Amino acid sequence: MPTGTPEARGAEPTDVQTIANGAPMGWQRVVEDVVAGRGLDAEGAAAILATPVDQTLALVGAAGELRRRHFGNTVKVNYLVNLKSGLCPEDCTYCSQRLGSAAQILKYSWIDADEAVRQAELGIQGGASRVCMVASGKGPANRDVDRVAGMVGQLRERNPDVEICACLGILKAGQAEKLRDVGVDAYNHNLNTAESKYEDICTTHDFADRVATVEAAKTAGLSPCSGLIVGMGETDEQLVEAVFALRDLDADSIPVNFLMPFDGTPLEGTWELTPLKCLRILALVRLAAPASEVRMAAGREIHLRSLQPFALQVANSLFLGDYLTSEGQEAEADLAMISDAGFEVLGASRENVGANPTIRRRGVGTAVAPNA
Numbered sequence: 088m089p090t091g092t093p094e095a096r097g098a099e100p101t102d103v104q105t106i107a108n109g110a111p112m113g114w115q116r117v118v119e120d121v122v123a124g125r126g127l128d129a130e131g132a133a134a135i136l137a138t139p140v141d142q143t144l145a146l147v148g149a150a151g152e153l154r155r156r157h158f159g160n161t162v163k164v165n166y167l168v169n170l171k172s173g174l175c176p177e178d179c180t181y182c183s184q185r186l187g188s189a190a191q192i193l194k195y196s197w198i199d200a201d202e203a204v205r206q207a208e209l210g211i212q213g214g215a216s217r218v219c220m221v222a223s224g225k226g227p228a229n230r231d232v233d234r235v236a237g238m239v240g241q242l243r244e245r246n247p248d249v250e251i252c253a254c255l256g257i258l259k260a261g262q263a264e265k266l267r268d269v270g271v272d273a274y275n276h277n278l279n280t281a282e283s284k285y286e287d288i289c290t291t292h293d294f295a296d297r298v299a300t301v302e303a304a305k306t307a308g309l310s311p312c313s314g315l316i317v318g319m320g321e322t323d324e325q326l327v328e329a330v331f332a333l334r335d336l337d338a339d340s341i342p343v344n345f346l347m348p349f350d351g352t353p354l355e356g357t358w359e360l361t362p363l364k365c366l367r368i369l370a371l372v373r374l375a376a377p378a379s380e381v382r383m384a385a386g387r388e389i390h391l392r393s394l395q396p397f398a399l400q401v402a403n404s405l406f407l408g409d410y411l412t413s414e415g416q417e418a419e420a421d422l423a424m425i426s427d428a429g430f431e432v433l434g435a436s437r438e439n440v441g442a443n444p445t446i447r448r449r450g451v452g453t454a455v456a457p458n459a
């Protein structure tokens with residue numbers, strides 16, 4: 088599990104920065120420009136990331152106008168099911184499941200369809216309207232796609248209204264179409280970082296491979312979900328580059344992960360983010376891609392900390408409960424945060440939603456916590 092104290096983590100600059108001509112940027116005007124279809128440019132994006140401490144909540148408020156314009160007061164709740172954990176031949180530096188990882192995570196091969204459906208329904212009962220079925224590895228073999236197809240069929244039969252997203256790695260020809268044909272709605276494949284940063288975080292595949300898979304999913308008619316991991320040593324310029332690449336991909340949904348620097352991975356001990364920086368990054372994504380679902384994803388608890396409710400003013404989506412190999416906050420706390428901030432869970436009127444929000448153990452087939 089990631090360790091570190093807030094004191095050891097990144098610090099806010101103490102000097103109040105100003106933008107360009109020395110005056111704080113008028114965020115309201117930026118929002119008006121975005122609404123008018125004048126997209127955010129690189130200068131505006133850089134200004135967002137350089138927002139002074141005393142202007143950051145004004146930025147959040149302005150970005151929140153776009154969030155409400157497109158998503159009202161709803162929060163889309165997503166739920167992760169880790170179908171296959173660890174044992175990956177790839178070397179992504181941020182990943183606890185990577186080749187050679189010494190992170191203390193659960194490792195297991197494919198769970199069966201009954202267990203996958205059982206796990207997914209825990210999340211659905213907790214309020215999730217989208218289930219994300221994830222497997223570690225570079226990409227699926229055709230027999231893996233067949234295996235996932237069987238799971239999707241069972242889940243769909245019992246839960247006709249739930250959205251199903253698959254996240255299986257780099258796709259080969261025909262696999263996206265197969266997933267679409269069995270009822271998968273969306274495909275997640277994160278760009279993670281800027282192309283100019285990519286070789287620092289992975290040597291076993293490249294940025295273009297990731298773009299190609301998102302494009303293949305789009306071409307097949309799957310809703311593209313692609314996002315970021317921030318706090319990996321990227322510069323602000325690279326952050327802007329990555330966000331603009333996601334905008335250009337026209338991702339329907341953009342998860343923003345905040346690096347969880349697992350002990351036993353190359354990025355162990357990397358704490359570069361502050362809660363206010365996380366808010367600025369979310370605002371950047373919202374202003375760059377105003378109509379996309381923006382998800383506050385893994386690491387929100389340890390990086391946004393007490394500012395998580397402010398992030399909901401910008402992001403319109405989150406993962407409920409635990410992540411793939413680590414614990415999130417209690418599902419009850421997530422739902423309380425949504426309610427306390429005046430938001431509603433998307434689809435909350437569905438039968439049984441919220442009936443069983445206690446989702447704490449993702450260790451499939453075991454009572455052990457994922458990162459125990």
Ligand code: SF4
Pocket residue numbers: 175176177178179182183184185186222223224225256
């Ligand atoms: S391919 Fe996926 S599971 Fe494998 S190391 Fe990279 S991020 Fe982790």
